[in-house]
Amino acid sequence: MKIKLVLISFVLIIAAISLSSCKHDSIPPIIDESAIKDTVYFNDVVLPIIQSNCAYSGCHAGEQNPELSNYSSIKKMVNPGDPKNSRLYTYAIGNKMPPSPKTLLNLDQVTSIYGWILQGALENTEPCDAFQYAFKKDILPLIQRNCISCHNKGSTNGTGPNKGELTDYSQISAKANTILDRISGKNGSIMPPSPQKPLSDCKITKFSNWVNDTIKDN
Ligand code: HEC
Numbered sequence: 438m439k440i441k442l443v444l445i446s447f448v449l450i451i452a453a454i455s456l457s458s459c460k461h462d463s464i465p466p467i468i469d470e471s472a473i474k475d476t477v478y479f480n481d482v483v484l485p486i487i488q489s490n491c492a493y494s495g496c497h498a499g500e501q502n503p504e505l506s507n508y509s510s511i512k513k514m515v516n517p518g519d520p521k522n523s524r525l526y527t528y529a530i531g532n533k534m535p536p537s538p539k540t541l542l543n544l545d546q547v548t549s550i551y552g553w554i555l556q557g558a559l560e561n562t563e564p565c566d567a568f569q570y571a572f573k574k575d576i577l578p579l580i581q582r583n584c585i586s587c588h589n590k591g592s593t594n595g596t597g598p599n600k601g602e603l604t605d606y607s608q609i610s611a612k613a614n615t616i617l618d619r620i621s622g623k624n625g626s627i628m629p630p631s632p633q634k635p636l637s638d639c640k641i642t643k644f645s646n647w648v649n650d651t652i653k654d655n
Contacts, residue, residue, distance in 0.1 A: 466530060466544055468520075473552035478563040479508060482582055483553045486546045487511060488633040489586040490535045498632050506632060508560045520554035540589070545581075565639035570647040571655050572606060579640060580609055580616075583629050606654045613648045620644060 477483065487505050491497040497505035503524075504510045514525040521527075528534050529542050529550055542550075569575050580588075580603050587594050588603035595601030599608045609616065619628035620636050627635055636644075647653070 466547055468548055468551045470555065473548065473555065476561070476563075477549050477553040477556060478561050479553060479559060480562040482549050482563075483511075484508075485583045485629070485633060486542065486549065486586070489583075489629060490539055490542060490546075492632055494632070496535070512558060512560075515554050515558045517558040518555065520551045523554050526550055526554060539586070565637060565643065567639050567642040567646055570643050570650070572647065572653060573655065575643060576609070576647050577606075579636075579644065583633070583636065587629075610652045610654070613652050617641075617645055617648050 487497075492504075492506040494500070497503060499506065503514060505514070511525065514528075515523040526547075529547050532541065535541070584603055588601050590602055590604055592601035592603075595603075595612070597611070599611070602608050603612070603616070615624075616628070618624040619626075621641050622635065629635070
């Protein structure tokens with residue numbers, strides 16, 4: 438009888454352990470610091486990730502602590518130079534934030550946050566040249582940084598065969614004119630939506646130059 442009880446408790450404990458590990462089954466990413474060669478800019482890379490994933494209405498836009506809507510509030514969550522001891526990074530890999538229906542940050546986004554903290558968590562902005570508008574080097578990263586949290590694979594924030602997906606050349610080029618209208622706030626609600634800041638004039642002109650120069654896949 439005793440042996441049976443011991444056996445049953447053993448099985449229950451194992452079941453409990455495996456169930457709880459199911460919930461937290463993602464292993465913290467191993468970030469290759471040597472691969473972060475380029476400057477990670479706060480205003481162009483980090484802020485859009487945080488605004489579209491965390492600082493939206495009802496969450497960390499002020500309603501929930503910590504507030505994460507601007508540089509000074511975000512800076513309070515980091516130890517410049519030490520990402521592993523920065524709450525902004527440990528939250529991002531903690532497998533809880535952002536909560537459903539948002540998806541967890543992807544490895545690129547987590548790596549950007551890590552790199553920015555490692556480089557000193559500065560309030561910096563990438564220099565912009567509107568005449569640099571090659572698709573792979575300029576246009577795709579622009580969309581990936583500012584739009585992908587809502588227009589990723591499986592997104593239904595849009596119409597047509599690919600619905601709201603804006604992840605590759607065919608999808609972005611098919612909606613190039615609609616994108617241009619939306620980022621410049623001409624037709625329909627402006628993209629990215631508030632509280633994310635609108636794209637800078639230089640970035641809107643960059644996208645417009647790409648559209649006017651025959652939407653090349655270069
Ligand atoms: C925080 C979420 C969010 C972000 C970030 C975002 N969008 Fe959207 N987008 C939406 C939602 C929701 C809709 C559907 C409602 C609407 O049309 O306004 C939409 C619709 C659109 C549409 C219309 C799609 C169609 O098929 O008619 C375009 C184009 C668009 N977004 C472009 C962009 C671009 C470009 C960016 C980045 C510069 C961006 N969006 C960033 C949420 C977002």
